[in-house]
Amino acid sequence: MTKNVRIAPSILAADFLRLGEELQSVSNADFIHYDVMDGDFVPNISFGPGILRTVKRGTDLPVDVHMMVSNPDEVFRDYLNAGADVLTFHLETCKHAHRMVDEIHKQGRKAAVAINPGTAVSSLDAIIDYLDMVLVMSVNPGFSGQQFIEHTYTQLYKLTALCKSHSVRPLVEIDGGISAANAARVVAAGANVLVGGSAVFDAPDHAQAVENMRNEGMRGMEMRDL
Ligand code: DX5
Numbered sequence: 001m002t003k004n005v006r007i008a009p010s011i012l013a014a015d016f017l018r019l020g021e022e023l024q025s026v027s028n029a030d031f032i033h034y035d036v037m038d039g040d041f042v043p044n045i046s047f048g049p050g051i052l053r054t055v056k057r058g059t060d061l062p063v064d065v066h067m068m069v070s071n072p073d074e075v076f077r078d079y080l081n082a083g084a085d086v087l088t089f090h091l092e093t094c095k096h097a098h099r100m101v102d103e104i105h106k107q108g109r110k111a112a113v114a115i116n117p118g119t120a121v122s123s124l125d126a127i128i129d130y131l132d133m134v135l136v137m138s139v140n141p142g143f144s145g146q147q148f149i150e151h152t153y154t155q156l157y158k159l160t161a162l163c164k165s166h167s168v169r170p171l172v173e174i175d176g177g178i179s180a181a182n183a184a185r186v187v188a189a190g191a192n193v194l195v196g197g198s199a200v201f202d203a204p205d206h207a208q209a210v211e212n213m214r215n216e217g218m219r220g221m222e223m224r225d226l
């Protein structure tokens with residue numbers, strides 16, 4: 001596993017009236033996390049490929065697009081065309097995972113698969129060899145500010161074991177209810193990309209919140225080696 005801990009602020013929790021400033025306020029992060037919600041796969045609607053183009057103009061960071069949609073096979077090209085650097089689709093909704101991963105790679109982008117808290121880690125077995133990143137949901141997707149589900153630690157341990165058995169090292173992103181308070185523990189359990197929505201954008205100093213999460217995450221990285 002990489003020794004770095006990457007931080008991905010989720011702009012779902014940002015102030016959209018001041019989107020440009022909000023993006024700049026987290027320029028010390030590693031990714032911008034962009035949550036696409038369709039009101040069908042999840043009970044909320046957020047933004048689509050049009051706003052992604054705007055976000056790409058407002059940041060130099062790579063944008064990590066998390067598609068929470070019922071029809072990723074039909075819409076994923078729109079997000080590639082709009083500039084997604086990392087494109088994540090949910091295993092629960094995709095029809096042809098390998099085909100989608102292939103097309104994402106042919107466009108020179110990174111491919112990731114997400115699983116909901118209720119999805120077995122073993123369902124990644126057939127696709128894990130082809131992924132740049134796995135996104136483990138630690139809440140049921142749909143909203144920022146939800147409470148972290150404790151069973152996620154078990155999901156992370158199982159994913160670490162699955163990656164080991166396949167001799168692969170995808171990035172492991174954790175999303176939902178992450179803050180400096182649990183960053184060390186999720187990293188110790190196997191995560192190395194931490195999404196922060198409310199923990200970053202509800203904080204008085206966003207850049208400081210990013211650093212706090214990173215520092216706690218690095219502490220978790222050291223705990224792994226013990
Ligand atoms: C939840 C989204 C998350 C969300 C995280 O459905 O996928 O990325 O923005 O927000 P927090 O960190 O506040 O739980």
Ligand code: ZN
Nearest residue numbers: 033035066175
């Ligand atoms: Zn997300």
